[in-house]
Amino acid sequence: MTASAAPFPAPRLGEPYLLTPGPLTTAFSTKEAMLKDWGSWDADFRAMTKSICDQIVALAGDTRGEFVCVPMQGSGSFSVEAMLGTFVPRDGKALVLANGAYGLRAAETMRYLGRAYTLIDKGDYMPPRGDEVGAALDADPAITHVVAIHCETSSGILNPVAEISEAVYARGRKLLIDSMSAFGAIDLDVNRIRYEAMVSSANKCIEGVPGFGFVVARRSELEAAKGNCHSLALDLHAQWAYLQKTGQWRYTPPTHVVAAFLEALRLHAEEGGVPARGARYTRNRDVMVEGMRGLGFETLLKDRWLSPIIVTFFCPADPNFVFARFYDLMKAKGFIIYPGKLTVVDSFRVGCIGRMDEHVMRRVVQAAKEALAEMGVASAAPPEAAIAERAKLAA
Template sequence: MLAETKFAAEPLARPALGEPYLLTPGPLTTAYSVKQAMLRDWGSWDGDFRAMTSDMRRRLLALTGDTNGEFDCVPMQGSGSFCVEAMLGSFVPRDGKVLVLANGAYGLRAAQTMQYLGRAYTLIDKGDYLPPRGDEVAAALEADHAITHVIAIHCETSSGILNPVAEIAEAVHAKGRKLLVDSMSAFGAVALDVNEIRYEAMVSSANKCIEGVPGFGFIIARKSELEAAKGRSHSLSLDVHAQWAHMNKTGQWRYTPPTHVVAAFLEALRQHEAEGGVAGRGARYTRNRDVMVSGMRELGFETLLKDRWLSPIIVTFFNPAHANFAFDRFYELMKDKGFIIYPGKLTVVDSFRVGCIGQMDEHVMRRVVEAAAQSLDEMGVDTAAPPAAAIAERAKLAA
C-alpha cells in the first residue's frame, strides 16, 4: 500500500497559453511566475546579477541543513550531465578509483563518463529492478582497497527507483571512502541532509524538483573537497574548483551565465520555500504519485517496481499486452488531451514513464488517469494488463 500524504492545496492552474503538462523528470511544467521572471535582461557582470547569484547559492545551501559552514554551492552552466562530469572530473584524483553504483541508464552514464575521463572505476550493475544495498557496497570496498570514491544515483529515473542513499552513505563512510551523489532528480523533494547522510559532494539541476527551467546545474560540496580539487579537472570549462574560486573572488561566473534561467530559478526557489521546502514539495509529489499509481492500476497497468522502491519523482509502467496497444499512438492521444508522457528507457521490457514532479497536484493526476482511460478506449484496448512474460521477468530479476 502506498503511503497516504496530507495535501489540502487548491488545484493548480493550467499551464500558461494552453501548454500541455510535462509528465517527465525535467524539463517540467513551471509556474507562470517562473516564466515571467525571464522577461527581463540582466548584465552578467552587474552588481544586481551578482547579488542574485549569491542569494541563489545561499538558498541552495540552506536546503542541505549545513549550519556549520562546511559546504559551499557552485553553480555550473550546462545540463545535468555536464555537472556530473564536472563533479567526477574535479573531485576524483587522477590516480583515484570510483565504484559506480548503477541500476539504470544514469548510473551507466556515470560509468561511461569515467571511461571518457580515463580514470579507473569498477561497476555494480543491479539492472532495472533493484537498488544497490549497503552490504554490497561494503563488500566491494573491502575487496578492493584501491577504490577511493563511490558514486550513487539518488533517484534512478530510467526505472523510477529511489535508491537507499543513507544506507549506502553509512557503508561508504564506515570503510573510509568518499561518497558522491547524483541527486539530479531528487534534490529539493527528497531530503539529503548533511547532518544525517555523509557525502562529500552532490549534484543537481535547475529544471528538476526546484521547478526552474533548463540551463545550469549546481554542485554542493565540502569546502575541504573543493580546495583539494585544485588542478585536478580534465576540462577548462568543467573545472569546479576554478568556478568556485572565481565566484568567491569576484561574485561572477567565469564564463557567460544563463542570466534569465538564474532569475527564473530564484523565483522557483521562493515558491519552493513558500510550499514548505523539501518536506512540502516532497509531500505534494508523493500524493501525486499515490493518486496516479492507484488510478493507473485500476485500469490494469502494472508498475515496474514494487511499492517499496517507487519514488515520488517518476513511475515506470509496463506497456499493455493488448494487440491494439501501440505506445506511439498512446503518446499522441495523451498529448492531444494535454499530457506529455515519457518513453521507457529499459532494455528488457517495453515500458513508459509518468512523472510526478512539476507544477501539478493530485487533481491534475486524476485527469491524467482519465486521459489514459479515454486513450485506451479510443485505441480499442479494454485492459492495460502487461504481458505475462514481463511479470515473469520482473519476478525473476527482482528475486
C-alpha cells in the first residue's frame, strides 16, 4: 500500500474508529469470519490452528524449524505470564527492563510468580539502552534472563531491542521479549534479533480480535522448560506438547477468534506483510503527529523514540480543556482515543494501528480541531511544568 492509496472503507454499522493499541478497528471480512461456529475437536479447526501457528513462525523469520508457536487463551497478559512462568526457572533470576506500565507489570508478574528479579526503571520518557543492560548483567551474575518490552504503549516508546539483545547474548544470558503491540508491524526477525521467546496477541498489529495471545519460542528452549511453570493452565510446554500430540488446544479455544485471526493473517499477507503494515502505520503516525502539532499539541516523546503504534500527547494547559469532555466530543465525531497512563503529567494517547490509513488520520486531526473549538480551548500547548519535567527526566 502506498501513501496515495485509496482510503480504507469506514467501519460498518456506525462503529467509531478505535484509536487504541488494541482492541482496534478490524476489517469487515475479519468480523464476518466469526459468523460460523466451529467444533474445537474438528479436523477443520485443527487445520486452522496449525495454519495460524505456521504463519506466525514464518512472520518471525524462522525457516529452519528452530522456533514454534504456542497459542494461549485469554488476553495478552495471560500469554506474558505464561512466557515468564515457563521460561524463567524457579531458581532463575530476571532483569526486567521498564519504561512504562507494561515493564512494571512484567516485574509485578515476576513478584506474583515468586521468581527472583531486579528492575531497571527508566520512567516514562527514555528507553533502556544496551550499555545499561550490559552493566547490570556484569554486576549480577545470578541473572539468567532479561525481559524487554518491544513497544511500551503507555508512553509510545519503541525500545531498541536489537542492541539490548546484543548486550544480553554477549554475556551469555537469555532474552524474552514482550512484543505485544509491535509484532506484525515492526521487524523482529529471529535471524537478525536473537531471543528465546517472544509474546504477542491476536488483536494488535495483525488486526484480529481479542481472545488469545501467542508465544514464538525456540524449540530447544521450550523442550528444556518442562516442569518450570507455576500454573496448570498457563504452562506453555504442556500446551505445546498437547498441541503436538493431538492438534488441539488443551482447553476450550476461542474458536471464533481463531477464525477471525486467520482472515486477518490473509489480509496482512495481501497488504505486503510486516514491511507494508509497518509503513502504513508509520505514515498514519507522521500525518497525525504533524497535524496535532499544528494545532498546538506536543508529544511526550522526541521524534527519535516515537513508535508507529501509539503516540502520547500532553493535555493542554488551557483550563477549558477537560479530557473527559474531549474524549466524548472525539467519540461523537467517530473516534475513540485512549486516556493517558503516565504517573507524572496529564496526557492522552492516539493509536496509529488498525484498519485505517492516513486519510482517516487527517480526519482525526480535524475532529480534534473542532473539539477544541467546541470546548473553548484557545491553545493546545501543554503546561510549562510538563515540558520542564520531560526535560529533567530525559536529560
